[in-house]
Amino acid sequence: MRLEVEHLYVTLAGTDIVKDISLQVDNGQFVGIIGPNGCGKSTLLKSIYKVIKPKQGSVFLEERDVLKSNPKSISKKMGVVGQFNDLSFDFTVHEMVMMGRTPHKHAMESDNKEDYEIVHTALEKVDLLSYADRSYLTLSGGEKQRVILARAIAQQPKFLILDEPTNHLDIKYQLQILSIVKALKVGTLAALHDLSLAATYCDILYVVKDGKVVASGIPNEVLTKELIKRVYEIDCEIYANPVTGGMAIAYIPTDTAVRQSNERSKRSTFQHREGCKNSKKEERSVGETT
Numbered sequence: 517m518r519l520e521v522e523h524l525y526v527t528l529a530g531t532d533i534v535k536d537i538s539l540q541v542d543n544g545q546f547v548g549i550i551g552p553n554g555c556g557k558s559t560l561l562k563s564i565y566k567v568i569k570p571k572q573g574s575v576f577l578e579e580r581d582v583l584k585s586n587p588k589s590i591s592k593k594m595g596v597v598g599q600f601n602d603l604s605f606d607f608t609v610h611e612m613v614m615m616g617r618t619p620h621k622h623a624m625e626s627d628n629k630e631d632y633e634i635v636h637t638a639l640e641k642v643d644l645l646s647y648a649d650r651s652y653l654t655l656s657g658g659e660k661q662r663v664i665l666a667r668a669i670a671q672q673p674k675f676l677i678l679d680e681p682t683n684h685l686d687i688k689y690q691l692q693i694l695s696i697v698k699a700l701k702v703g704t705l706a707a708l709h710d711l712s713l714a715a716t717y718c719d720i721l722y723v724v725k726d727g728k729v730v731a732s733g734i735p736n737e738v739l740t741k742e743l744i745k746r747v748y749e750i751d752c753e754i755y756a757n758p759v760t761g762g763m764a765i766a767y768i769p770t771d772t773a774v775r776q777s778n779e780r781s782k783r784s785t786f787q788h789r790e791g792c793k794n795s796k797k798e799e800r801s802v803g804e805t806t
């Protein structure tokens with residue numbers, strides 16, 4: 517499904533947080549929103565999935581006017597993985613994921629065989645099948661994050677919104693979760709912090725600063741060191757990853773202590789290598805004389 521956001525403005529507690537943002541996500545596209553802490557990414561997403569009411573603007577999912585539609589009709593089409601996934605009540609992992617089926621059911625309709633199969637597949641996808649009977653509240657942050665993604669998958673959405681989906685995840689699950697989402701082949705709008713991951717997985721990036729889009733386009737063209745300096749106030753070098761060929765970013769710390777420690781570790785690596793070379797030479801010459 518295609519998402520079209522036009523001239524969105526959000527004001528919270530008298531402050532303008534989102535200022536005239538327009539963006540599009542085509543069917544099957546993975547679109548990333550990047551930008552520094554507090555620039556308005558979550559607020560923008562929340563206003564798209566109807567948790568916050570925008571002051572002005574429109575959000576359309578295909579022909580449907582999202583801001584004027586009732587939440588249940590939107591939740592049949594749109595899955596959301598939010599940033600904070602804490603609950604006051606305890607549920608099992610299986611029950612949590614089964615909640616993803618709710619938008620497709622009438623009041624009092626019980627879960628059927630198909631629902632169970634869908635939940636099973638969703639749990640399998642995020643590697644949590646063996647956790648089905650565990651209490652959600654006892655899970656680690658990363659495990660909770662994967663349960664919430666499984667719930668969104670069980671919802672079988674035609675469009676996905678993800679707010680920092682890799683927040684609590686170790687690198688294996690960061691890659692796994694983004695690959696799973698990409699393989700769903702539904703339009704996806706995701707706020708991401710890791711620029712290298714954003715460059716790897718996103719078809720299009722929107723860069724937000726102070727509530728405004730300051731750049732957009734394909735990652736290779738958008739992510740320049742000048743833009744990163746302007747938006748994040750940090751120096752970096754961008755290079756082609758020698759193994760994957762993809763874009764890699766090396767951040768350059770401004771902190772002198774860190775620079776000195778890097779220099780020291782470079783020197784000791786060099787000394788270690790030279791030491792190894794010399795002891796190999798000695799071993800060879802001992803072998804030749806005996």
Ligand SMILES: Nc1ncnc2c1ncn2[C@@H]1O[C@H](COP(=O)(O)OP(=O)(O)OP(=O)(O)O)[C@@H](O)[C@H]1O
Nearest residue numbers: 528529531533551552553554555556557558559560
């Ligand atoms: N309910 C609220 N009332 C007042 N200000 C708010 C409210 N919610 C968020 N803000 C402010 O709006 C700004 C944008 O917040 P938002 O959470 O959208 O940023 P973000 O880009 O998602 O940040 P992060 O990367 O840290 O998650 C912040 O300065 C935040 O303090």
